[in-house]
Amino acid sequence: xxxxxxxxxxxxxxxxxxxxxxxxxxxSPFSNLRWYKQDTGRGPVSLTIMTFSENTKSNGRYTATLxxxxxxxxxxxxxxxxxxxxxxxxxxxxxxxTALIFGKGTTLSVSS
Amino acid sequence: GAGVSQSPSNKVTEKGxxxxxxxxxxxxxxxxxxxxxxxxxxxxxLIYFQGNSAPDKSGLPSDRFSAExxxxxxxxxxxxxxxxEDSAVYLCASSLYxxxxxxxxxxTRLLVL
Numbered sequence: 001x002x003x004x005x006x007x008x009x010x011x012x013x014x015x016x017x018x019x020x021x022x023x024x025x026x027x028s029p030f031s032n033l034r035w036y037k038q039d040t041g042r043g044p045v046s047l048t049i050m051t052f053s054e055n056t057k058s059n060g061r062y063t064a065t066l067x068x069x070x071x072x073x074x075x076x077x078x079x080x081x082x083x084x085x086x087x088x089x090x091x092x093x094x095x096x097x098t099a100l101i102f103g104k105g106t107t108l109s110v111s112s
Numbered sequence: 113g114a115g116v117s118q119s120p121s122n123k124v125t126e127k128g129x130x131x132x133x134x135x136x137x138x139x140x141x142x143x144x145x146x147x148x149x150x151x152x153x154x155x156x157x158l159i160y161f162q163g164n165s166a167p168d169k170s171g172l173p174s175d176r177f178s179a180e181x182x183x184x185x186x187x188x189x190x191x192x193x194x195x196x197e198d199s200a201v202y203l204c205a206s207s208l209y210x211x212x213x214x215x216x217x218x219x220t221r222l223l224v225l
């Protein structure tokens with residue numbers, strides 16, 4: 001069973017609309033959770049990192065939430081732009097803290 | 113350099129051949145990671161280097177895969193006797209220290225015919 005599950009697998013929205021991506025994780029103990037954005041043909045780029053004590057963190061039009069009790073995180077994108085089209089990946093460190101466990105990502109397509 | 117660089121950007125090889133993939137991390141970063149990303153799959157951890165410590169090889173899928181990091185900087189991932197299932201994008205990342213934000217290179221797209 002994957003330790004990081006993301007949903008939906010893919011999403012298509014119109015430019016200007018909002019959307020929310022979900023991430024459930026089972027890794028324990030938990031230290032932090034990261035959201036990465038991966039453009040086609042590029043390596044992932046970190047959007048935000050959340051620690052145990054943080055519930056919400058914003059980075060421009062991106063807002064991440066974390067519920068450490070239910071082990072769920074969400075990434076909310078406001079007023080989407082065509083450039084938001086990418087894969088959004090939820091990442092949690094492994095138990096030893098030596099490597100990252102990546103979800104399979106949500107592929108977002110923003111159309112005009 | 114300004115970011116993590118990888119070479120080659122694309123590699124096509126025949127089944128059974130050996131390949132070497134190179135990663136130049138951000139200068140001063142002590143941690144270096146190799147990942148594999150197959151089509152439609154999440155990133156799969158392969159190997160991790162931290163300073164002069166013995167690398168964490170727990171993610172290497174078989175003994176055909178090996179990696180080294182010379183002088184604490186450049187790293188080479190070697191795949192011997194390549195198989196078609198080795199076809200994937202191989203991503204390298206580095207971070208200042210373990211647990212810090214990882215910065216990824218553009219990846220090497222490997223196709224084994």
